[in-house]
Every structure is written in structure tokens, then in C-alpha cells.
Amino acid sequence: MRYLPKSPVDREEMLAEIGVTSIDDLFSTIPAEFQLKRDLAIPRQHGESEILDRFREFADNNAVGYSSFLGAGVYRHYRPVIIDSLVQRGEFLTSYTPYQPEISQGTLQAMFEFQTMICELTGMEIANASMYDGSTGAAEAIMMAVRVTGRDGAVIARTVHPEYREVIATYAQHQEIPTTEVGYTENGRVDLAALDATVTKDTACVLIQSPNFFGTIEDVAAIAEIAHAKGALLIVSIAEAVSLGIVRPPAEADIVSLEAQSYGVAVGYGGPYCGVIACKEKFLRQMPGRLIGETKDKDGKRGFVLTLSTREQHIRREKATSNICTNQALVALMTTIFLTVYGKQGMKELAEQNLAKAAYLKGVLSAAAGAKVLFDGAPRFHELVLQLPKTAEETNTALLQHKIIGGLPLAKWYPELGPNASLWCATELTTRKQMDAVATALADKKA
Amino acid sequence: MSVEKFVGTPKKATTHTNQSEDLIFEKSSPGKKAYRLAELDVPAVDAASLLGESARKDLGVMPELSEIEIIRHFTRLSTWNYAIDLGMYPLGSCTMKYNPRVNEAVARLEGIAEAHPYQPESLSQGCLGIMKTLSDALIEITGMDTITLQPAAGAHGEFTGILLIRAYHESKGNPRKKVLIPDSAHGTNPATAAVCGYEVANLKSNAQGMVDLAELEKMVDEDTAALMLTNPSTIGVFESDIKKIADILHAKGALLYMDGANMNALVGKTRPGDFGVDVMHLNLHKTFSTPHGGGGPGSGPVACKKILEPFLPTPVLVTKADGMLGLEYNRPQSVGRVRMFYGNFGMFVRALAYILANGPDGLRQTTEDAVLNANYIRAKLDGTFELPYKTATLHEVVFSDRIQAKNGVKTGDMGKRLIDYGFHAYTVSFPMIVAGAMMIEPTESESREELDLLIDALKQIAREAEENPELVQTAPHSTRIQRLDETTAARKPILRWKAPVAATPLAVDTAAKEW
Ligand SMILES: Cc1ncc(COP(=O)(O)O)c(C=O)c1O
Numbered sequence: 001m002r003y004l005p006k007s008p009v010d011r012e013e014m015l016a017e018i019g020v021t022s023i024d025d026l027f028s029t030i031p032a033e034f035q036l037k038r039d040l041a042i043p044r045q046h047g048e049s050e051i052l053d054r055f056r057e058f059a060d061n062n063a064v065g066y067s068s069f070l071g072a073g074v075y076r077h078y079r080p081v082i083i084d085s086l087v088q089r090g091e092f093l094t095s096y097t098p099y100q101p102e103i104s105q106g107t108l109q110a111m112f113e114f115q116t117m118i119c120e121l122t123g124m125e126i127a128n129a130s131m132y133d134g135s136t137g138a139a140e141a142i143m144m145a146v147r148v149t150g151r152d153g154a155v156i157a158r159t160v161h162p163e164y165r166e167v168i169a170t171y172a173q174h175q176e177i178p179t180t181e182v183g184y185t186e187n188g189r190v191d192l193a194a195l196d197a198t199v200t201k202d203t204a205c206v207l208i209q210s211p212n213f214f215g216t217i218e219d220v221a222a223i224a225e226i227a228h229a230k231g232a233l234l235i236v237s238i239a240e241a242v243s244l245g246i247v248r249p250p251a252e253a254d255i256v257s258l259e260a261q262s263y264g265v266a267v268g269y270g271g272p273y274c275g276v277i278a279c280k281e282k283f284l285r286q287m288p289g290r291l292i293g294e295t296k297d298k299d300g301k302r303g304f305v306l307t308l309s310t311r312e313q314h315i316r317r318e319k320a321t322s323n324i325c326t327n328q329a330l331v332a333l334m335t336t337i338f339l340t341v342y343g344k345q346g347m348k349e350l351a352e353q354n355l356a357k358a359a360y361l362k363g364v365l366s367a368a369a370g371a372k373v374l375f376d377g378a379p380r381f382h383e384l385v386l387q388l389p390k391t392a393e394e395t396n397t398a399l400l401q402h403k404i405i406g407g408l409p410l411a412k413w414y415p416e417l418g419p420n421a422s423l424w425c426a427t428e429l430t431t432r433k434q435m436d437a438v439a440t441a442l443a444d445k446k447a
Numbered sequence: 448m449s450v451e452k453f454v455g456t457p458k459k460a461t462t463h464t465n466q467s468e469d470l471i472f473e474k475s476s477p478g479k480k481a482y483r484l485a486e487l488d489v490p491a492v493d494a495a496s497l498l499g500e501s502a503r504k505d506l507g508v509m510p511e512l513s514e515i516e517i518i519r520h521f522t523r524l525s526t527w528n529y530a531i532d533l534g535m536y537p538l539g540s541c542t543m544k545y546n547p548r549v550n551e552a553v554a555r556l557e558g559i560a561e562a563h564p565y566q567p568e569s570l571s572q573g574c575l576g577i578m579k580t581l582s583d584a585l586i587e588i589t590g591m592d593t594i595t596l597q598p599a600a601g602a603h604g605e606f607t608g609i610l611l612i613r614a615y616h617e618s619k620g621n622p623r624k625k626v627l628i629p630d631s632a633h634g635t636n637p638a639t640a641a642v643c644g645y646e647v648a649n650l651k652s653n654a655q656g657m658v659d660l661a662e663l664e665k666m667v668d669e670d671t672a673a674l675m676l677t678n679p680s681t682i683g684v685f686e687s688d689i690k691k692i693a694d695i696l697h698a699k700g701a702l703l704y705m706d707g708a709n710m711n712a713l714v715g716k717t718r719p720g721d722f723g724v725d726v727m728h729l730n731l732h733k734t735f736s737t738p739h740g741g742g743g744p745g746s747g748p749v750a751c752k753k754i755l756e757p758f759l760p761t762p763v764l765v766t767k768a769d770g771m772l773g774l775e776y777n778r779p780q781s782v783g784r785v786r787m788f789y790g791n792f793g794m795f796v797r798a799l800a801y802i803l804a805n806g807p808d809g810l811r812q813t814t815e816d817a818v819l820n821a822n823y824i825r826a827k828l829d830g831t832f833e834l835p836y837k838t839a840t841l842h843e844v845v846f847s848d849r850i851q852a853k854n855g856v857k858t859g860d861m862g863k864r865l866i867d868y869g870f871h872a873y874t875v876s877f878p879m880i881v882a883g884a885m886m887i888e889p890t891e892s893e894s895r896e897e898l899d900l901l902i903d904a905l906k907q908i909a910r911e912a913e914e915n916p917e918l919v920q921t922a923p924h925s926t927r928i929q930r931l932d933e934t935t936a937a938r939k940p941i942l943r944w945k946a947p948v949a950a951t952p953l954a955v956d957t958a959a960k961e962w
Contacts, residue, residue, distance in 0.1 A: 322638070323638035
């Protein structure tokens with residue numbers, strides 16, 4: 001086996017040094033009845049070229065050669081080449097959690113830079129070194145708010161990504177955190193009156209998403225006011241992190257839970273991505289996950305360490321702020337490189353291009369016969385909800401004939417929008433030609 | 448230090464910046480760029496008028512650099528990391544094995560890396576095929592009946608597994624109250640039980656560091672939901688009484704959860720499903736070679752027996768009547784989702800590539816070599832370091848610092864001294880049942896030569912602990928930075944960079960005026 005650096009002689013000599021005659025002697029503590037005496041029934045050993053062939057075949061069985069208008073929590077943005085050049089350096093790729101800071105400064109400094117950028121982008125004071133993803137991050141943020149406030153209810157906007165809400169429900173059920181959902185008005189934003197009526201003195205937090213699942217930017221300040229008036233915390237979840245280049249950061253929030261996938265992470269059929277929690281400094285002790293802090297060595301040289309680990313499971317065990325251990329460090333590094341490439345100017349220009357593409361897409365789609373763009377009364381980033389004369393499924397099936405993957409049908413989660421509603425997305429990578437092709441395809445008699 | 452740079456104060460001798468790389472923010476200058484967007488092919492829009500109140504004005508300290516500077520910055524940082532690619536990384540419990548590069552290549556194939564999780568199932572057969580092939584292999588390897596790939600890491604797998612157990616008990620009318628956890632367990636185990644709403648009952652290990660059957664029998668009752676057992680345990684010992692353990696639990700209706708962090712000791716040699724485990728997680732980032740990447744991402748699939756299948760997180764991967772693969776959402780008894788989409792898919796690709804590269808013979812040889820390596824280290828270092836538990840061990844060996852501690856040299860010191868000899872430290876102070884634990888897991892990826900170097904280094908360190916304890920206590924001596932002040936880091940946390948208050952360096956640095 002080509003990954004194993006031992007010759008048959010090495011093995012024999014090592015067994016002799018150990019003082020056993022056969023390798024099976026070393027497994028003798030496994031009761032005989034449970035020792036596997038046969039080969040595992042799995043695919044045979046493959047040569048490297050065969051592995052590549054096998055996966056190329058898998059790849060060809062996916063949507064190759066289609067243009068896609070899917071977003072809905074996962075966004076295709078351009079990934080600068082240097083991201084992969086750098087994260088594939090073995091020193092980043094093949095290191096562990098930086099438990100020994102003297103030989104882990106590379107990861108530690110990069111994560112400190114990550115934390116700094118996330119603070120700057122979200123308008124928060126501190127940020128952790130990543131969570132699994134946006135959905136679990138949102139759930140952890142709610143549990144954090146419950147610890148901070150000593151209250152136990154969570155009010156969640158229905159405009160939060162439906163799969164995030166499902167994950168939250170899974171986490172909340174055994175924490176005894178009652179959750180209540182609040183709907184939206186016809187401009188696609190959180191219904192403020194309903195929110196005000198729902199938040200009580202027992203509410204630990206209000207969770208919203210902005211831009212929300214429909215692509216609409218929420219009135220964060222107004223929502224914060226309602227939450228804070230009753231002593232609840234405001235958590236803002238952000239699923240489209242590129243929006244922060246042009247959209248005001250939710251500085252009125254107490255906690256921000258960000259999914260940073262948009263920052264140079266491949267859509268990759270759903271993961272790995274990069275969640276991160278940022279918050280006001282006063283909530284530091286309740287923060288889940290790893291934190292990197294700046295310090296000095298005995299010569300006064302600046303260095304970085306994992307810090308405040310008394311919050312974490314390896315010290316605090318069942319009293320920890322979370323059970324998270326392994327996080328998404330390498331993906332956080334990808335996002336850090338992406339953010340460095342675009343930087344202060346580029347993040348803005350990139351976000352502006354997204355706005356422009358979405359505006360064009362809106363023009364194209366709303367011109368289609370019988371089409372209606374919903375939620376037009378509030379600003380949006382780069383997604384929109386469209387109603388067409390046929391069901392979203394029918395429309396999409398017809399579009400597939402033109403090698404187009406249409407918007408995401410919404411009926412499953414938002415039956416009130418009817419069967420014809422779907423969620424469309426354009427990013428800087430969506431070309432005018434692709435959008436014009438949608439117009440043509442929708443006008444096609446067969447469609 | 449940055450002040451000096453800004454004003455160009457002359458230096459005694461020029462130290463190249465790659466000896467002391469500033470933070471990216473300190474290297475930034477307004478107007479530099481590392482990007483060039485594609486030409487906009489649609490009319491530009493006025494963001495301020497589109498967004499109104501919601502428009503952002505400023506991006507604060509976000510950096511501005513050119514591409515070459517970014518490459519150099521992160522490349523220099525990378526050289527300050529230790530890595531498997533540089534040498535042995537004997538962190539016990541972490542299974543720091545070689546991360547094959549073909550895994551990275553296949554994960555980046557366009558049709559895989561660019562697949563959107565919501566693209567139609569008919570156009571996702573490749574991705575679903577990868578999940579199916581991996582699932583089948585992992586089910587066979589573990590001897591379980593079914594699997595979910597959704598959990599994002601080991602701890603997340605534990606969470607999922609305990610939720611399955613809870614749902615199972617609830618379906619029988621009573622979720623039960625507590626989860627038994629041995630005192631040798633990893634911290635994520637009790638933390639997980641707590642997140643799932645269970646009390647943690649601490650199960651004391653016996654003199655061999657194993658499950659104390661009499662104690663277990665006493666503790667298991669109708670309120671016990673499960674035992675969370677790491678097998679082989681965190682001291683590397685296979686629980687020979689595993690079947691009895693399972694029987695004791697099952698007799699009271701409790702279930703056996705296995706923390707599969709140590710599966711690298713078992714693959715191809717024995718199967719948890721055969722020895723009574725009801726549910727377990729795997730760490731693809733340990734046993735199945737996906738890279739740790741400085742702390743993540745991981746992937747923590749959960750395999751379980753039939754009785755737990757109805758409760759699996761949604762969606763569940765299914766083969767449909769027409770032979771196509773699909774995702775089934777309608778599962779009324781499901782515990783719900785534990786993560787959006789289907790898990791850390793990119794890790795599935797890598798783990799499957801690893802399994803294909805090995806095949807059944809390769810996986811068995813891998814396990815055998817991992818166990819051989821650990822036992823070789825054990826045989827060579829027993830006596831130099833105290834071996835608190837004499838029971839035969841599999842893939843790792845846990846010594847203690849008892850002999851060296853007499854001279855004031857602790858496990859942490861020796862771990863740091865190991866750095867001077869070119870290695871990463873072993874795992875320090877875990878498991879908690881061993882005072883001053885030195886937990887060494889070589890994995891199969893080390894040659895005999897590399898093992899001998901480690902053994903030699905540790906013997907030398909033991910000698911130093913006798914003859915010159917201070918040398919060890921103040922290690923490492925060869926690194927760019929010395930031991931860091933962790934106390935101040937925690938007392939006065941600095942968790943982000945801030946621009947110096949005085950933006951004009953001249954106001955700060957008087958020396959510059961003289962120059
Ligand atoms: C024995 C054991 N259990 C659980 C875990 C947690 O796994 P993860 O870090 O993937 O969450 C680890 C590793 O860190 C471990 O060594």
C-alpha cells in the first residue's frame with residue numbers, strides 16, 4: 001500500500017523487538033469471536049489514475065454545462081486562484097489545532113487576522129475562530145443568548161433560512177428553549193408589529209437573517225429597538241457574507257452569526273463551509289468555540305495563543321459553553337485570503353457588481369409574460385422571489401431543456417406564496433448572456 | 448514595531464521581514480489591489496439609492512495589498528507551523544496520519560466542487576453516488592446497519608448519536624435521565640450529553656483503566672439512557688469485556704454509544720456492530736485521512752443499528768425504485784436536521800478517495816501498522832517513562848511523567864522539548880485518569896526510521912530531565928518565539944487588531960524627527 005512507509009523486513013524486525021511473533025498477537029485483546037477473519041467487502045485497492053477516473057465519472061454525473069440561478073444560502077462567487085495555492089501548503093493543510101503555539105504561529109496569526117476581519121465586517125467587537133456553519137452557528141448563538149440573559153425563549157423570523165430553523169429546532173428541543181416564529185409583511189421584511197407583540201420579558205433573543213432568505217435587507221435598527229425594549233438580545237444571522245461589502249453591518253445586534261462560505265469557499269454540494277460567531281465584548285465568557293488572543297513571549301515578542309479555553313469542553317466538560325472541538329479552521333483561512341485579496345476597496349466593488357447583476361436579472365425576469373417579482377418594497381441584495389404563471393417545478397423542468405437551472409421552488413417552506421414562487425439569485429459570475437437566455441427560454445412556447 | 452516601519456527609522460542591520468511577519472493590517476497601504484473584477488456586462492447601479500439607509504459607508508481596517516504581498520504573507524506564516532508534511536505529529540487521540548494529495552485533487556474536480564446542494568437530484572447523481580459509495584463502505588467497516596453523513600465533526604456526531612438514543616427512548620415512552628461516561632473520556636462526551644439534556648454520571652475506571660463491570664452494573668438502571676464508551680479507550684486499550692458491557696446496558700434497556708475517535712486501531716480487524724455497539728460516530732478527519740487544516744474542517748458520520756434508523760436526521764439518502772439515488776425528507780420520527788444540507792461533503796470525497804486507494808487489504812495493513820508502531824514505541828520507552836497501565840494497548844500508548852516529575856519536569860515541558868528535536872509534542876495531560884499523561888499516537892504513516900528518531904529524542908529528554916531539568920522546563924529553545932504568556936492572554940484578552948490610536952506615526956516617534 002503506497003501510503004505505508006514500511007518494508008516487510010521492517011515489520012518483522014519491529015515485531016521481534018516488541019517480543020511477539022505475529023501481528024495478530026498485538027490484537028489478542030480483541031475477543032476471538034469478534035476478530036474479523038475476512039476481507040472487508042469494500043471496493044478493491046485502486047491505483048491513483050483509477051481514483052481520478054472514478055471521481056471524474058462521479059463529476060460527469062452532476063450538472064455539468066448548466067447555468068444556475070440557485071442561491072438560497074450558498075453562493076457561487078469567484079474564488080481567486082491563490083486561495084487554493086495557499087491553503088494547499090502542507091503547513092496549513094496538515095497541521096492540527098494550534099495547541100503548541102511555538103510551532104503553530106502560522107495558523108494562530110492567520111486566525112487572529114480572521115477574527116479581526118470578521119469584527120470589522122460585522123460591526124461586532126469580538127469574533128471566534130469559526131463554527132461548523134451558519135446553521136449550527138445560529139443555534140449556538142441562541143443557546144449563548146439563553147445563558148447571557150438567563151431567559152429561555154427565542155423568537156425567530158420566518159425569513160431566516162428554513163434549514164437554519166430546522167437545525168435550531170433540533171438543538172432547542174432538549175435545551176428547553178421554547179421558540180416562536182414571526183412572519184413577514186408584503187415587503188418581505190419581518191413583521192414589526194407581530195414581533196413587538198411576540199417578544200416578552202421572558203424572551204432571551206430575537207433571531208433574524210439579513211439579507212433574509214428572500215434576499216431582502218431587514219431593518220435591523222428597528223428590530224433591535226423592539227428586542228432591546230423588552231431586554232432581549234438581537235441575533236443577526238448573515239448567510240450571504242459578500243453583502244457586507246455594501247450593506248450596513250448589523251451594529252445594533254448583540255450577536256452576529258455569519259456563514260462565510262461566500263468568501264472564496266466552493267459551493268461543493270453543501271460543505272465544508274465556515275460559520276463564525278461575533279458579538280459584543282461583554283458576552284465574551286459565554287462565547288462558544290475557540291478564540292485566538294495576542295500575547296508576548298518572554299523576550300517581549302508578539303505571538304498568538306488559543307485563549308479563554310476555560311469556556312471549552314476539554315476543561316469544563318459538561319459545563320462548557322458548547323461541545324464543539326474541531327471547527328472549520330482551514331475554511332476560515334480560505335475566507336481570510338479571499339478577504340485580503342478583495343480588501344477594503346474590492347469588497348465594495350464586488351458587492352456592487354452583485355447588486356448590478358441582480359438588478360438586471362430582476363429586469364429580465366419581471367419582463368417575462370405573467371411574471372411578478374414579490375417583496376418589491378424593501379431593498380434587497382442579489383436574490384429575489386419570482387412568481388410565474390406555472391408552478392416553479394414545471395418552469396424549472398422546462399428550463400432544464402435549455403441547460404438552465406432555475407430558481408429554488410419555495411412552496412415546500414412557504415406554502416402561502418403558492419406553488420409558483422421561486423427564489424432566484426445572480427452573483428458577479430452570472431453573465432448577461434445567461435440571464436438573457438432565461439428570458440428567451442421563458443418566452444419559448446414549450447416553457 | 449510597526450511605528451518604526453512607517454517612519455523608516457534606520458535599523459542597525461536589516462532583518463528580513465520573513466523573520467517577523469507583521470499582521471496583514473500593518474502591511475496594508477491605501478490604493479493597493481490584488482483583484483481585478485471582470486468587466487461589468489450589465490448597467491451599473493447606484494448602490495446608495497438602491498439601498499438607502501442600508502448602504503454601507505466604510506470597511507474600516509480591511510487590508511489593501513497586492514497579490515505578491517499576499518502570497519508572501521501567508522507563505523511566511525505557513526513556515527511557522529509544524530505539520531505532518533514536515534515530520535511525525537504524535538498527538539494522541541488525534542490520528543495525525545498522512546493526508547493523501549489525490550484526495551485534494553478529486554475534491555477540486557469542477558463537477559464536484561461546483562455542485563450546488565439544491566440542484567435537482569437528477570443532476571446530482573454524481574454527488575449522491577459519492578455519498579452512497581462512502582456510506583456503504585463505512586457501514587461495512589463498522590458492521591452497523593445504516594448511517595448519516597450529516598454531522599460536521601466528532602463532537603457533532605456525538606450530539607447526533609445521543610439525539611438518536613434519546614428519540615429511541617422517547618418512542619418507548621421515557622427519554623430517561625442520564626448518560627454514563629467513563630472518567631477517561633474526551634471532554635466532548637460529557638459536553639454532548641449536557642447539550643442533549645442529559646445528566647452526566649461519571650463512571651470510574653478500574654485499576655486497568657478499563658470499564659469496571661461491577662461499577663457499571665451498579666450504575667445502570669431504568670434512568671440510564673446510554674453509556675458513551677471510547678473503544679479502544681483513551682489509553683489505547685480494547686475493552687475485552689465489550690460484549691458484557693453491552694449486555695449489562697441492554698438488560699436495562701440502555702444503549703451503547705461508541706466514540707469512534709480511535710477507529711484507526713480497529714478498521715479491518717473487528718467491527719463495532721459485531722460486538723454490541725448500537726450507535727457510533729467516525730472521525731473522517733482522523734481515521735479516513737481528511738486533513739485537519741489547523742483545527743478543521745472535520746466530518747463525523749454516525750452509524751447505527753436498525754432500531755435507531757427511524758430517527759436519523761433528515762434528509763436520508765435512499766435508492767429509489769428506478770435505481771436513481773435521492774434524498775428523503777418525509778421521516779416523521781426523525782430527530783430533525785443537525786446541519787444544513789448534507790454535511791461536510793468535501794470531506795466525503797476525500798475519505799472515499801482514501802478508502803479506494805487502500806481497499807480491504809490496504810485498510811487492514813494500515814491498522815496493523817498503526818498498532819505495530821505504537822507498540823514499538825511502547826516497548827522501547829517502557830521504563831524510561833512510567834507506564835501507568837500495563838494492559839496491552841493498540842494504536843496509542845500513554846506514559847506518565849511520574850519519573851521526571853521528581854525533578855520538576857512535567858509532561859508539558861517534555862512535550863515542548865520534543866519540539867527542539869524536530870517533532871510536534873504528543874498529547875499533554877489527557878486522558879485525565881493518568882496524572883501527567885504523555886499520550887503518543889504515531890499512526891501508520893511513520894517509518895521505522897522516524898519512530899527511532901522519536902524514541903531517541905524522548906530518551907535524550909528523559910536524560911536531560913535528570914541532568915539539566917531547567918533545559919527541559921524552559922523549552923522550546925529552537926523556535927521563532929519562546930513560551931508565550933498565556934495568563935495575560937486570558938486575563939486581558941486582545942482578540943482583534945486595532946489601528947494604533949495615533950494614525951500619524953510622527954506624533955508617536957520622536958526619534959524619527961531627529962533622523
Ligand atoms: C476521543 C475523542 N472523542 C471526541 C473527539 C472530538 O472530535 P472532534 O474534534 O472531531 O469534534 C476527539 C478529538 O478531538 C477525541 O479524541
